[in-house]
Amino acid sequence: MFSSVLDRPTLILNRSWQAVAVSTAARSLVKVYRGAAHVVDPNDYQLYDWNDWAALPAAAEEVMITTPYFQLRAPEVVVLSHYDCAPDATVSFSRRNLFRRDQFTCQYCGKRPGSDDLTVDHVVPRSRGGASCWENCVLACVKCNRRKADKSPAQARMPLLRQPKKPRWKPIYAAHGVRLGSWAKFVSDVYWNIELES
Ligand SMILES: [Zn+2]
Structure with missing residues (x-):
């Protein structure tokens, strides 16, 4: 799944134990080596600094980071020592995030033709003052986009499958398609929904 153990995802918590x-x-x-963070054991919430973590023996079935000198466990969760910012609660409006929200599905016919045949459609066309925002943009397949052309859904008689809205997920999860089971203890379930669907 990951090209190396070093690329495995780690959840970062701030000092208030919020996922950031x-x-x-x-x-x-x-970060742990520099003293800027501690590893959190998701089972018992115990904290480890670099020396404690490096001294841990390999657990059964656990993936280890192997260096010429020592072996290290790959942390799943770390807590920052000096960072108190709250997580950014907004998802930026971008083409990439729009594809995620609409799950690579044409919002008019429901087909999933592949990203090369999907376009970003302005529900109210730009020529009529339609804005580029979450509420006015949807994915449309090339065929539906041509058919709809410069018309509103009502004029084109092409109802939307669902009303476009700003997604509720957080950018930290939108940016990564992966999550680890142990993170569920630190992150409210509501933010996983979109990940589970895709
Ligand atoms: Zn379509």
Whole structure:
């Protein structure tokens, strides 16, 4: 699933134990090494600094980071020592995020032709003042986009499958298609929904 153990995802918590980002095992371990973070054991919430973590023996079935000198466990969760920002609760409006929200599905005919045959359609056309925003943009297949052309859904008689809205998921999960089971203890379920669907 990951090209190396070092690329395995790690959940980053702030000092209040709120999830603020997803990083890689490699970058998280650098933070721990510098004293900027501690590894959290998701089973018992015990904290480990670099020396404690490096001294842990390999657990059964656990993936280890192997160096010429020692072996390290790949952390699944780390908590930052000096970062108190709240997580960014907004999802940026972007082509990539729009594809995720609409799950690569044409919002008019419901087909999933592949990303090359999907376009971003302005529900109210730009020529009529339609804005580029979550509420006015949907994915449309090339065929539906041509058919709808410069008309509103009502004029084109092409109802939307669902009303476009700003997604409720957080950017930290939108940016990564992966999550680990142990993270569920630190992140409210509501934010996983979109990940589970895709
Ligand atoms: Zn279509």
